[in-house]
Amino acid sequence: MDTLSRKIILAITGASGSIYAFKLLGRLHEIMAPLEEIAVIFSDTGREIWKSEIGSEFHNEGTAKEYDNTSYLAPFASGSSQYDTMIICPASMGTTGRIANGTSDDLIARTADVMLKERRRLIIVPRETPYNLIHIDNMKKLTLAGAIICPASPSFYSNPKTIDNLVMTVVDRIIDLAGFDNNGFRWMTNG
Secondary structure, three states, X not given: OOHHHOEEEEEEOOOOOHHHHHHHHHHHHHHHOOOOEEEEEEOHHHHHHHHHHHOOOOOXXXXXXXXXXXXXXXXXXXXXXXXXXXXXXXXXXHHHXXXXXXXXXXXXXXXXXXXXXXOOEEXXXXXXXXXXXXXXXXXXXXXXXXXXXXXXXXXXXXXXXXHHHHHHHHHHHHHHHOOOOOOOOOOOOOO
């Protein structure tokens, strides 16, 4: 896949787990540079959680460009844009529910709606436990509509030694699902 022409969107919502988005951005810059653009959108709560969990404000780096979640004046709010993948990481159940039910009340939900209607890749990384039936039904709707649900459930078969190693088991899976070349751990092929 030609990585130089890839444009992706990363939405960061108010679920706990900002470290997944933080590490994902780092990995994208590391393995994909120069990517044409990584559009970043924060929900209001997502920004608060990021600051609390990461310990600093978000700073644009490399090809990352931040967009205002309250404005629809972003290029990817339209199906005519050339953005091919949207990752919502971490995804709150509120955002997941709004997308599943067609409520495009902010840029994150509108962009997810565009990705679904244009049959483009939408990866939703919920960070919630346990799930109630409403969560499950919403994730089922999204799966049937073409989204990929990738719960932030770390794996242990790589024998991670640190929190970062554990987080990267999820990040590497997201990278794979987004269709990027990735040299992360593979079951029964590494070690």
